Every structure is written in structure tokens, then in C-alpha cells.
Amino acid sequence: MALRVRFAHSLRSFDAAADLTVAGGETLALVGPSGAGKTTVLRVVAGLLRPQSGYVAIDETVLLDTERGIDTLPEHRRVGYLFQEYALFPHLDVLGNVRFGARNGSGVAALLERFRIGHLARANVRELSGGERQRVALARALACEPAILLLDEPLSALDTHTRTGIRAELRELLDTLGLPTILVTHDFEDAATLASRVGVISEGSILQVGPPAELVAAPTDPFVATFTGAIVVSGQVVGVRDGLTEIALDGGQTVWSADLATGPVNVALYPWDVSLGPTQEADSRMNHLTAPIASIAPMGNRARVAVGPFVAEITAASAERLGLYPGLVVTASFKAGAARAFPR
């Protein structure tokens, strides 16, 4: 089974477009800030939004082809859609919700058991916890025996402390179902955990699609780099020496990158690749940047320290050991391989 979607549609503030293929058993995550047009993709696939031009097909079954005038109604598309906040029917109990679109009434009881909501069958859906509501919504969508799955922010309505467990559970479910799945989230970590491929969306366009590791290792766009957690600084390539590219940053500093590049570039650096120390280590493959600390943000057992244009993420213990405080002059070090350079 495979899902194919291609469309272009003008929204109020930008034009949304996508061209995606999702194979059976594959989960594609679309990540991007809110209002980037992620949900638009799902609505087009589900038939809730008719794009100005577009094509949607599951295997050989064409659901939408604006050129040939094909537009299958949403109720006939066999799309399992998990809405943001789950959109459970408040006037029906858990059983009523799951049974609403069930193709096979006898399978409902098994679904309730599978999602561990059998004991809640007669419960009011407004009294469920976030995790329970998510399971009811999943059971309801699967009762229709969908051919593909669309998940809109499946984890955003959950408390932070239940989220990790439910994320692992969802990952397991997606693996078992083996359906082509598109998942929408604003959280890169959720995307990287749940999906084999991630597409980064901004203002309606998909900037880069690839396995999460590839987006981190080789971002082609500053937005993608920023979204995966990197700090992006622009600069100009000065020259190449010993296989390393010398880049003059717009802020005046110089960094070395292992990537080959010329002309104006963006340099992406992940905070966890940066270490801090009072002195410079003698290593030519290392970048050293000495500057006063601009700010220190503690994050649990780690701390984010802003030095010059970059940010270093170090353990709270080493921050303690170094006796850091804003204004203290320190040296931030990172490997040339950690400074990813790509053309602007």
C-alpha cells in the first residue's frame, strides 16, 4: 500500500503545496511551526479541503484528480484521521464514539480491549484523561478499517509526564498497523521518534524531506537546521586549508568547517557539540571561540550557555564545576565536523 499526494492551494497568507509519497508501513512526519500549513496537507488527503489543483491516490485508487474531475467524498476515502484534541463526540459515550463509524460491529469490543478502554465503554468522554481520549480517538479511527492513517498533533494534548510513555506506545502501534501514515507535529523530537522520514514545512512549502538523522547531519536550509535544534549563523567562505573550509562569520569571528563550500554560507552548530573550558586545547581540528558569557539557562540537569553567536549545552554538573556566570570570559570549543556549512 502506498499513499501519493500532490497539490497546490492558495491560503490566505501563503500558497501551500506538497508532493509526497508514503509507502505502506512508513510513517512520514511533517514538522513545522503552527500555521505552516501542516494540517492543510491532512485535510487535502482526507477530502475535507478541495485544493485548487491536486492528486491523491492510495495504490491504484485515485481519490482526487482535479484535472480529471475526480473528487471522492471524505466518507468514502477510508482515511483514519486523528484530529488535534481528538474531536470526540461529546454527546456519545466511549462505546458510542468507537462504534460511530465501525464497519464491523463485532470488532468494536476487541478494539476497546486492545486500547485498554473496555472498562470505560460507558464513560463520558469529557471525563477521560488526555491519554484515554487519545486511545478512544485511535480506536474510533481504526474501527473504520482505514487504508491510511493521518495523525494531527497526536501528542500535543497530553501532559509532559505522560507524553513519553504514550509516544512509545504510539510508535509500537504504528509499526504493528503497517499503514501508510502521515503525522503532523510541531515538535522535532516527536517526529524523530515516531517517523522514519521527516519533512520540514514552513509557510506552506516542504523545505527538506529525509530521515531525521539526515536532517540533523546535513540541513539544506537554515529553517530546517534551526528546527532540529541547531544555532544558525551566516558567514562568508574565506578559503580552504588542509581540507577545512575557513569561514568568516558576519559577527567577526572565524570558524573552520569540515564541509566544502564557497561564497556566502550558513553555519549550523548543535549546542550539544559545543564544550566550554577556561583554556584553549591545542588541537588544530578544533574551533576555539573566546568570548564573555551572554546568558545561562538551566534546563533540568543541563544548562544552555550562550557564548558569542553560539550556544553550548553542557551538564549542570560541569557548569557548576566551571563556576560560570554571565560576563565570565570562556572558550567555546567544537570540532570542525560539528560546524555544518551549507550555501545560503
Next chain:
Amino acid sequence: MLVFLLLPVVAVFLRVPPAELVSALGSSAALDAIVVTAETNLIAMALLLAFGTPAAYWISTRTGGFRDVIVTLVELPLVLPPAVAGIGLLVAFGRVGLLGETVTALGVDIAFTKVAVILAVAFVASPFYLRTAIAAFEGVDPTLPAAARTLGAGPARVFLRVMLPLAGGGLGAGAALAFARGIGEFGATIMFAGSLQGVTQTLSLAIYEQFDIDFEVALAISALLIVISALVLLSVKLLTRWRSESASLTPFAASTRQPT
């Protein structure tokens, strides 16, 4: 201000002892008026619910300028003087009216019959129902009908299984308001249907006529209408409260239970 608003209501009940009010309701004029009012209003409400509900749903799904024009047309009877409504109905459906010939050819004569009362009541009461019903349908979270569509429900099933139950409270409140307006209908009815006891004389018309004949009967009918109005108002309040509780599903509802 409160005293000013309450005084006329209280005065109706204090003028004569309650026992006399009840016995005055037993007069033939009052009994006939009760029957005519009940009959015509129930039929008018049934028609309003049957045709008004799908119409309100349809309007609620429209957007933009077209919707605004339709809503304005729907609200017109609300601001129209009742006498104008009566004249309008007369020249539309009366013997010499716009549709008069068609209607006469069918062998019926509408003006000054119960049908005229029903039409007059439906005409003046409809905006009360339609406005509330449109708002009730628009108040339903639009992702709920969308979710129902993806679950395989066609438009008719979405309407019956999702929209009607979720808008139910609002529809009930609108129906109660329309009913109250219909019971009190006077101007359009007297112009279009006249005031024939036992045929077209409703409670409001009977008050006007009994005012000169038997003031006690007029008082008794007034007291009855006050009681009905109060009950309608109370039911609207209850229905509106029920609606606000049922129509919205807030995320993070007051529950801290953890998944088991």
C-alpha cells in the same frame, strides 16, 4: 426599575381573587380561545421545526456576503411591525392577493380561517427560531462534523447523529422563544385572520375583545399568558445552560486521572 417592570405583572394577579380568575377561564370565550391558540400554535411550531431546522442548518454552512443577506431576510419579520406583516400576508395569500388565484383555484380560501392564523403565527415567530437555530449549529465545533465525515458518515447522517444532538439545546431554546412569540401574536393575526370566536380568535385576541365585554375574563387570560411566558423563559434558561455544557468539549477537562 425592577418595581416598574414587575408592577403590571403583579397587578394582573391582585385585581381579583385567584379563584375567580380560574373560574373566569371556564367561560366559553376563554375556552374557545385556548383551543384555537393551542391548535394553531402547535401546527405552526411543527411546520417551523420541520422546515426551519434544515433551513437553519443550511444557512449555518454558508459563508460570506450571501450568508449575511439570507440572515437579514430571515430576521426581517422580527423588526417588521405586526400590522405590516398582516397586510403582507393578506396581499400574498388573500383572495385578491399575489397567490390568491392559485389558492382559490385549489378550492381553499385562506384569509380569515385557522390556516391564516397558522401562517401569521409561523411568519412572526420564525425569526426567533431560525436565529437561535443558526447560532446553535454554528456553535458546534466544526471538527466534529468533519470527524464524522472521515468516519464514513454522509451529510444526512452527520446532520442526524452529530449536528442535531449537539445543537439540540439551542434548538429547544429557539423553539421556546418562537412559541412564546407565537402565543402572544396579535397584529398580523387580526389583520389577516380576523377575530372570530372558536375559529381564529386566539388568547391575545380574546383579551382585546373581552376587555369591553367581561374584564375579568380578560384578566384571567392575561394571568394564564403570564404563567406560560414565565415557564417558557425558565425552559429557555435551562436549555441554554444544558447547551453550553454539552456543545463544547474542552481539552484538559476537569480531570486529572492518569491512563491506567
